[in-house]
Amino acid sequence: MAGTLSANAVFALPWEQVMELILWRHAEAEDGMPDSARKLTSHGLKQAQAVAEWLTPRLPKAARIIVSPTSRTRQTAEALAARFEIIDELGPGASAKTILALANWPDAKGTVVVVGHQPTLGETAALILSGGPAEWNMKKGAIWWFSHKEKEGDAVVNLRASISPDMLLQ
Numbered sequence: 001m002a003g004t005l006s007a008n009a010v011f012a013l014p015w016e017q018v019m020e021l022i023l024w025r026h027a028e029a030e031d032g033m034p035d036s037a038r039k040l041t042s043h044g045l046k047q048a049q050a051v052a053e054w055l056t057p058r059l060p061k062a063a064r065i066i067v068s069p070t071s072r073t074r075q076t077a078e079a080l081a082a083r084f085e086i087i088d089e090l091g092p093g094a095s096a097k098t099i100l101a102l103a104n105w106p107d108a109k110g111t112v113v114v115v116g117h118q119p120t121l122g123e124t125a126a127l128i129l130s131g132g133p134a135e136w137n138m139k140k141g142a143i144w145w146f147s148h149k150e151k152e153g154d155a156v157v158n159l160r161a162s163i164s165p166d167m168l169l170q
Contacts, residue, residue, distance in 0.1 A: 019148040020063075020111035020160075021103055021128070023121045024051065027141035027165065029072040035092060040075045047141035047165035052079035054168055055113075055143065063111040066090060066102060070117075076141070077115045084115070092117050096124040096133070106148035106155065128157060141165035 028044035040048060065084035067077045068091045077084045089098055099120060103112040105128070114121070118138055125144050126134035138144065142164040148157050 017109065017149060019104075019106045019108050021105050021146045021148070022055070022059075022111065022113040022143055023099075023124055023138070023146075024055075024076065024113060024115045024143045025118055025121050025138045025140055026068075026070070026072040026076040026115060027051075029140075036070045039071050044072070044141065045075070045079075046169060048076045048079035050165050050168040051141055051143060051163065052081070054163060056080060056082075059113070060111055063113055064108075065113040065115070067115040068092070068094075068117060073115045073117070077113075080113075084113075090114065090116050092120075094120050096120060096127045099124045100127070106157070129159060139164040139166075 026040070027047035028041050029038045030041055032038055063082070065077060065080065065082055066087050067073050067084045069086050069088050070091060073090075074086065087102060089102060094116065099114055099116065103114055105112075119135055121144075122136035122138045123133065125138065125146075126132070126136045128146055143161065144159065145161040146157060147160050148155060150156070
């Protein structure tokens with residue numbers, strides 16, 4: 001239909017000029033020990049799949065996907081059906097500054113998806129948007145999508161999307 005914008009058109013940006021950072025918290029996981037071996041529940045698998053289905057058509061093919069080494073984060077990332085890097089430093093207890101350094105925020109060009117944990121992802125979002133430390137909550141399976149670009153010599157940071165799986169599983 002002429003004059004209609006697709007979801008892809010709304011999110012289309014000149015990727016080589018913009019840094020896109022997507023923080024994705026792992027979906028719902030089983031209780032248990034060791035913590036690193038906890039797997040997604042059946043509901044968690046549905047959460048990861050719903051978010052992946054929303055993300056996939058919006059991600060550029062060259063997106064870099066970096067993932068904590070835990071089972072639950074790897075299972076969450078696997079829902080994207082794309083290649084990803086497992087980075088030990090993204091594990092539970094990582095700092096917001098470590099996440100930003102590993103993603104090369106805001107200097108990288110293109111898109112980086114980080115699949116990780118609370119409270120680190122909420123702290124990372126707070127640092128990006130407020131410039132200071134804070135403890136922000138991020139729901140299990142949710143994404144927060146940020147962009148950074150230079151405009152007339154000034155840095156412009158936007159929260160482009162915040163999606164939780166319950167919005168997609170209705």
